[in-house]
Amino acid sequence: MNTETKNTAVTAESIISKMYPDSEERYLVLKQLLASISYAEKTAPGAWSVSLQKKKFCLSVGSTEVLIGVPEIIGLNLVSIPSKLAPSESFALFVTNYAACPGATRYNGEIEHFKGAISELQSSHFDFIDECAFTSSGKPYKSCKYQNSHNQGLVEYAQKVVASHK
16 A cells, blocks of 8 residues: 555544544644644745655655654654753653754654743754755745645644644
């Protein structure tokens, strides 16, 4: 079977519900996905896409991954490590090697940790999106390298979850 999944909100719900069985955690991840999409769209309209596989989703801007979701973990790429991010066994930081932002860091965290750290991560994450949204000549990308893998069903499902959250 092709690793890309059927492009419907129903399929997205089935996959994401298995990845994040806790409804509050699912809401937090999807809320962040939509916040990152919104920021990317304002920065470089049309230069982003989301892909969905059986156990992973990814938001890319230009030609670079900026947000990754795998079961019970969220990964955000950051320009730098936030100074107030307290050490914990609930997350890991990795130096990344993306041409768009050399020396950047990926935060991979359990959702419970992410919930308390988002205010520390958001600015650096949006700065990473800024770096990825522009070509080396400084012009905004007009599309995403991975546009052919875009899964609008995941976006629609995320919008539904966030809109209906109480």
